Amino acid sequence: MKVLVTGGGTGGHIYPALAMINAIRAKDPSASFLYIGTENGLENDIVPKHDIPFSTIEISGFKRKLSFENVRTVWRFLQGTRRAKRLIRDFRPDVALGTGGYVAGPVMYAAAKAGVPTIIHEQNSIPGLTNKFLSRYATKVAISFQEAADYFPNDKTVFTGNPRASEVAHAQKANMASTFGFRENLPIVMIVGGSRGAKPIHDAFLEALPQLSDKHCQYLYITGSVHYDKVKESMSDRGDHAHIVVRPFLHDMPNVLASVDAVVSRAGATTLAEITALGIPSILIPSPYVTKNHQEMNARALENVGAAIVHKESEWSGDKLEADIEAIFRKGKAAEMKKAATALAVPDAADKLYDVMTSIAK
Ligand SMILES: CC(=O)N[C@H]1[C@@H](OP(=O)(O)OP(=O)(O)OC[C@H]2O[C@@H](n3ccc(=O)[nH]c3=O)[C@H](O)[C@@H]2O)O[C@H](CO)[C@@H](O)[C@@H]1O
Structure with a gap:
């Protein structure tokens, strides 16, 4: 299975994605991955340490207030989508997983538009802007709190919990x-x-x-x-x-x-x-x-x-x-x-x- 993974900005979005990559590797050793993040996000520091092919796009988040910065953000979103489309065309994933954060927006949008089956993972009880936007295009939405179901289309939403829980549950004690x-x-x-x-x-x-x-x-x-x-x-x-x-x-x-x-x-x-x-x-x-x-x-x-x-x-x-x-x-x-x-x-x-x-x- 070829898996496109994206999610970033902070650890809360990155570690569930890494945990899922580890879980897939354990079940399917021939699986291959491409992780798309941003250069400025914490993912640029963390993901390459885990021996995962990593590429970046440029993107920034929307300001909730009307501002000129949002014009630039829309432009970056379009640029990011274009670059993501190129990366997706080269990698040809069988499925895409997005765990939230700004970067997931253009990457998962581009994946859905390219006909790749997509699943977004929401960690919180109230979803972020990016995942709410993406839920329109995604094939499935996986949630970690039952309360989050109210914010997503019923027919796509499935409760899975957070894959980082599985990784941590098996952790050995440190000395x-x-x-x-x-x-x-x-x-x-x-x-x-x-x-x-x-x-x-x-x-x-x-x-x-x-x-x-x-x-x-x-x-x-x-x-x-x-x-x-x-x-x-x-x-x-x-x-x-x-x-x-x-x-x-x-x-x-x-x-x-x-x-x-x-x-x-x-x-x-x-x-x-x-x-x-x-x-x-x-x-x-x-x-x-x-x-x-x-x-x-x-x-x-x-x-x-x-x-x-x-x-x-x-x-x-x-x-x-x-x-x-x-x-x-x-x-x-x-x-x-x-x-x-x-x-x-x-x-x-x-x-x-x-x-x-x-x-x-x-
Ligand atoms: C300010 C902000 O927007 N915070 C959001 C962000 O938080 P944030 O990134 O802080 O997320 P969490 O607290 O959920 O997760 C932090 C992750 O980083 C790891 N860790 C932390 C410190 C450290 O030294 N080493 C380490 O590995 C933790 O084990 C955990 O896996 O994503 C979460 C999950 O979507 C949201 O619920 C938070 O509201």
């Missing part, structure tokens, strides 16, 4: 002592602000530092590459933090996630698929800066069943972090949160998506 210097028998809490990091999460963490130094927990703090130097500098002003390990970005997230006891995070849909696949108790601070506040909707789906504690960004603080950690580890909430998270998991998502792909492939 946290030798990799990060953590002590055994003390809970490890990961703090992460999505694939690019999030300043409000850093601010609250830095504020909480004095309270967190009681050493009943250890912290693995992932800042996002752009925030790393600043955070390190702020921390060095605030004393010794032997129980806090700071990293800019992790490339082996599945194994590390499989080894932590709780996660403090934004509520990006792919992160939530990972958290539920592994049954990790979580404290979620949804980003309010995303389309139709979809991260809050994602987060509430976990909160409603007792899998997560959710705080609006405007209400979150270092004190809340300390109180939540206390509730999870010292007041025994961890076990019930773990159970509730596991109940939401879709560990066979990659199999489900594979079945849909092969059912429509040429």
Whole structure:
């Protein structure tokens, strides 16, 4: 099977695509792939590390307000479609998978127009602009939250879950002592602000530092590459933090996630698929800066069943972090949160998506 794959901008769109490529490779070792992304997106950094043929087109996103920039965007969309058409003509895929982000727009549109069977994957409970636009042309729409079905044509839409959940569900534990210097028998809490990091999460963490130094927990703090130097500098002003390990970005997230006891995070849909696949108790601070506040909707789906504690960004603080950690580890909430998270998991998502792909492939 020849599979065209696209999706990018941020990790939440890229990792489901990579997970699906790995799942297809395991089932069909002769399958070949072409991944189309952009040069500026995180995919340009991540995809080539996975031994996947990678090409780029130029594209930018629509501004919601009327602006001259949108004229340029339409022009780029048309240029991007033209370049994608050429790449598709050369590669001749049997099926195309798009996991969202701006780049998926022209690529999947060009694939559909070229007669390639197309499947778009939506990770969120409320879809992004690109996938909504593409759902008109796609052969199938795969969703990860039942709530998303309301936004897509009924006859095309199928619930599969997020294939990254399948990848993470089988992850081996990392050696946290030798990799990060953590002590055994003390809970490890990961703090992460999505694939690019999030300043409000850093601010609250830095504020909480004095309270967190009681050493009943250890912290693995992932800042996002752009925030790393600043955070390190702020921390060095605030004393010794032997129980806090700071990293800019992790490339082996599945194994590390499989080894932590709780996660403090934004509520990006792919992160939530990972958290539920592994049954990790979580404290979620949804980003309010995303389309139709979809991260809050994602987060509430976990909160409603007792899998997560959710705080609006405007209400979150270092004190809340300390109180939540206390509730999870010292007041025994961890076990019930773990159970509730596991109940939401879709560990066979990659199999489900594979079945849909092969059912429509040429
Ligand atoms: C600001 C924005 O538009 N965010 C969106 C974006 O978020 P974002 O890209 O932050 O997405 P997620 O939190 O869903 O996923 C992040 C992914 O990056 C991985 N990771 C993260 C940090 C790291 O150091 N290493 C690493 O591998 C995580 O394991 C995960 O697989 O896509 C998500 C999925 O469509 C959406 O729900 C989010 O609303």
